[in-house]
Amino acid sequence: MTDDLTTQAPAEDAQQFVRGLAETAAFFEVTAPTVRAWIDRGCPVERKGGHGVSYALDLRKVAAWRRDQAEAEAEADARRAEVEEQLRLELLGPDAMPSETADRLTPKQEADWLRGERERIQIAALRRKLVEAAALERDLARVMAQLSERLLLVPDELGRIRGWSDEEVEAVREKMGDLVNDAIDAARDVLTAGETAVTADDQAA
Incomplete structure (x- = not known):
């Protein structure tokens, strides 16, 4: 069977290339239903059959x-493969499974591999966020300590300027210390709440 047929033929010889449905199927070594499927998909016909009329x-x-x-x-197929490769690269990164490896896996094995990669990426992202949160907490603690x-030097300076007694200076220092500690605790609570929310979002993803 061949698809290489002479396309330049005298008009009087054109009829020799015209075949019925069964003959066309035999020529291309397929079945008659296959030829009908070709016709449904747009294959050209000289005459459409039906109701006692044969195909040509x-x-x-x-x-x-x-x-x-x-x-x-x-x-x-080439475009589809390119899109799949790009999608795999975007979703899974440069360490994504090569397409030639994916071709050797069953659909279930590939799905399991992709699921594992997704979980690995989520864990890595969560770990990175936790590290960033820990670093932020350390920086915040250092800033608040400074x-x-x-701030705890302020009562001494005010006491000197206003002539406060040692008891008054100490009382102001204690009050200011409490306020500073409350501020540090509040900042830590905000940071912890944000970290918990990030973890919950990642687990739900």
């Missing part, structure tokens, strides 16, 4: 249509 197909036109279909399908140290 030009073998040259059928061969040309099949070549066009094969080229279109090859291009579609701020607390400077």
